[in-house]
Amino acid sequence: METIYVILITTIKTIIYFGVLMLHVAYATYAERKIIGHIQLRLGPMVVGPHGLLQPIADVVKLIFKEDIIPYNVDRKIFTIAPLISLTAALSTFAVIPVSENWLISNVNVGILYVLGIAGIGTYGIIFAGWASNSKYAFLGSLRSAAQMISYEVALAMSLVGVILMAESFNLTEIVNKQLEYSYGMFLIPQFLGYFVFIVAMLAETNRVPFDLPEAETELVAGYFVEYSGIRFSLFYLAEYLAMFCMSALATICFWGGWTVPPFLLTIFPFLGIIPGIIWFLIKVYFHMFLFFWIRGTLPRYRYDQLMSIGWKVLLPLALLNIVLTSIIKYYW
């Protein structure tokens, strides 16, 4: 009886989590268009609803009702399943991400490794999409994307080793609780080097500007999803935004103290303790999402060789330096 109860509760939790995530993704596209618009002195979407607030819903309806075109020369099986691989990988990472103290689907002891490993599976969706499309642009885009994601995964994982060393755990909840033992309440301050590497690698890992080479529309049309349309295109789109949310949540948990308030702030302003943890968590995640859009509105795209040399010659040595420094300080202090 107990097992059925556990399965039922997990299913309900998953459905709620899924619904909230989908709403977030829909309005992240709206936020992106609005923020980029205001950065470029435009208004962004204004027509559908007040200030264009219903625009994402209109877009979703449009994408669902569009025809699902499968080109003649593609490998049908792989072509149809590739977006699902990307989406499943992006969604599965949220199974271990704690939103607040008691609100998470599964509390595994190797949470951080799980997120990194599962996020890596998303690469296969991109590779298969590019290969199955039977098109030069898509194939080139997918090869670029795969090389980029594999290179930056190393830097991403290495930048988190400092956090793991300080928290002495892979468990995401324990990492957050460990940060409360310091008065500043976040690993951002001792791990600023790791945080810098993480942010840059996060941009590359999610294929965002300034590292959006796989989708560079001026050279590759749209990269690996050129041949996709309708609902399958939107699945890739969804996977990309989910990956952005996942990386923001990981940054929040590992470097910004998750759902907690820094203890020194709480002693100065005791009333901050009333605000529930999930609000803090969301504020921190929204900040990182804003960072994605802000950088997109500010920076130009890198060249491909520059991208690779940044990954291997700058970020990886920095991350290794961070590991060495953290271990030395931790050993003697």
Next chain:
Amino acid sequence: MNQIAVDQAFFIYFYISLSLLSIAVIASRNIIHSVFFLLIFLLHVAAVFLFLNAEFLMVIQIIVYVGGVLALFVFAIMIMNLKEELKHRKFVKFAGAGIFSGLLFFTVFYGYIRNIKLSPEKPLLSDVNVLSSILYSYYLLPFEILSLVLLVALIGGIIIAKKDPKEDK
């Protein structure tokens, strides 16, 4: 319906699908389809580890095999543009030898694991803690030797892949 029944149902599912997937990997005509089945196969193996309460092994299985080894396979296949499937009509030429060596392997394997008893209680510590404490105390020397071997292999790989600077001039 209790915990054991649910576990057994999942195990039966995993073992059937693992056998079917491993056949699909070698039976596919298209080599990318093989890679696709191998991807699902490796993820199923990871899930079996999870059901055996070996979380760390599950994650390492995903990171090393799915994230690393299989990605290299895909790159090699895509860049070399293999057209093997056109040459071979049938793969059953060596079926007899294959069945014989398979039977031999499983007979020896069965003889080896026949007397093993599983302890029913779960370990108290999480497997990451157990693994690290054993690895860094009792097995420290083999661990260091292994890491040295890997380092030598890495340096060797870079030397082989590096272009001779004289050739460029």
